[in-house]
Amino acid sequence: MTIREVANYIEEIAPLAYAEDFDNVGLLVGNYSTKVNGILVTLDTLEETIDEAIAKDCNLIVSFHPIIFSGLKKLNGSNYVERIILKAIQNNIAIYATHTALDNSKQGVSAKMCEVLGLQNPQILVPKKRIIHKLTVQVPGGNVEELKRNLFAVGAGNIGNYDSCSFSSEGISTHRGNEDSNPAVGEKGRLFTGKEVELSITYDSKNEQAILKTLQESHPYEEIAYDVVITENVHQNIGMGMVGELSVPMAEKDFLLFVKETMKTDCIRHSDSIGRNIKKVAVLGGSGSFAISNAISCGADAYISADFKYHDFFKAEGKILLTDVGHYESEQFTKNLLVEYLTKKITNFAPALPAGKVILSEKSTNPIYYL
Numbered sequence: 001m002t003i004r005e006v007a008n009y010i011e012e013i014a015p016l017a018y019a020e021d022f023d024n025v026g027l028l029v030g031n032y033s034t035k036v037n038g039i040l041v042t043l044d045t046l047e048e049t050i051d052e053a054i055a056k057d058c059n060l061i062v063s064f065h066p067i068i069f070s071g072l073k074k075l076n077g078s079n080y081v082e083r084i085i086l087k088a089i090q091n092n093i094a095i096y097a098t099h100t101a102l103d104n105s106k107q108g109v110s111a112k113m114c115e116v117l118g119l120q121n122p123q124i125l126v127p128k129k130r131i132i133h134k135l136t137v138q139v140p141g142g143n144v145e146e147l148k149r150n151l152f153a154v155g156a157g158n159i160g161n162y163d164s165c166s167f168s169s170e171g172i173s174t175h176r177g178n179e180d181s182n183p184a185v186g187e188k189g190r191l192f193t194g195k196e197v198e199l200s201i202t203y204d205s206k207n208e209q210a211i212l213k214t215l216q217e218s219h220p221y222e223e224i225a226y227d228v229v230i231t232e233n234v235h236q237n238i239g240m241g242m243v244g245e246l247s248v249p250m251a252e253k254d255f256l257l258f259v260k261e262t263m264k265t266d267c268i269r270h271s272d273s274i275g276r277n278i279k280k281v282a283v284l285g286g287s288g289s290f291a292i293s294n295a296i297s298c299g300a301d302a303y304i305s306a307d308f309k310y311h312d313f314f315k316a317e318g319k320i321l322l323t324d325v326g327h328y329e330s331e332q333f334t335k336n337l338l339v340e341y342l343t344k345k346i347t348n349f350a351p352a353l354p355a356g357k358v359i360l361s362e363k364s365t366n367p368i369y370y371l
Helices: 003-013 047-055 080-090 099-103 109-117 141-153 205-218 252-262 289-297 310-316 327-331 334-349
Strands: 026-029 039-042 060-063 094-097 120-128 132-139 167-175 192-204 226-230 235-250 278-287 302-306 321-324 358-360
Touching: 003 026, 003 060, 003 094, 003 334, 026 080, 039 047, 039 334, 047 060, 047 080, 099 109, 109 120, 109 235, 109 252, 109 278, 109 334, 120 278, 120 289, 132 141, 132 205, 141 192, 141 205, 192 205, 205 226, 235 252, 235 289, 252 321, 278 289, 278 327, 289 302, 289 310, 302 327, 310 321, 334 358
Parallel strands: 039 060, 039 358, 060 094, 278 302, 302 321
Antiparallel strands: 026 094, 120 235, 132 192, 132 226, 167 192, 235 278
16 A cells, blocks of 8 residues: 555544645655555654664554644755754655644544543544635526536535535626637627526535535536635634533543543642532643633533643633543544554455554653653
8 A cells, every 4th residue: 555545544533624725734754655564653753763663664653733834945864853854854754744634633643542541432522613615606597407416426515414415596698708618598799688696505525525516517607606615613623622512520630630541640739629529521632722712612621731820710700620631641542543443444345454554653752841
């Protein structure tokens, strides 16, 4: 199997369109057509990660964090990023990163945290905006139903728990083709006036390429007038963080000890006591201070994330127990998620990759130590 096939599997749960604008996801080093002989899954890509991939005969590293965040102007090994990229290239090792594409997935980082913590009925904490696009196109009335069917078949018209969603309105259109035109209705050189239907369909941005391709193939006109707009609608199944409930409420101290043990951390930083049991819990892997207000608004008793600054803890205001478990610790189970997912996918659909060749990295890439 090729890197492209592996990437397709990953992008089923973590479409690149879900990534944040600042991020750098997808294939960072390598060629999509390269045949894969082994996959090493890690949280970060370091020099020792490359060494581990070499030792285990893996020519593809699937990393949660991207090793390249911004553009590289040279590759001379003057810093750790350049040294890692050089070493990967010299040893024909490809690097693929998922990062915020997986953060925003309902099956991603925060979902795995919920699973590890035993949280029930998890829902998205911060639904993602600008992920729902809307296509508006004019089409002759006799072609509307066929066009809708074809667009629905490639993912258009899906809104939350509904599919086949569209809106149509009739109107009058005009057009006049020049001598090189080939009009589907009317005659070249003559002004045509007739009834058309304006069709509007919303869709998940990850499907945009397939939808526009289908529009071009299915519409009867050689020149298609259409608009695509980015809506402010939120997608209830796409976004950062999750919120769920413990099966049994816990006293605050018991909850903190449970989190410390379950998240395998040597230190928990937390806000002052809220004076009540913990039942509803919000989680967000990585730097999560931006979602404190969301956790409070949804009525969570506690919020587990990382990288809270001094003044962030004041935002608790006795309403919520803020719990900082550490960046690495909050995301550590992500590589297990990817190994489990890829192993299942490849076993079921791509037996060409040798059994056991989706490997969980044994290296801890946590750069923070506790005394």
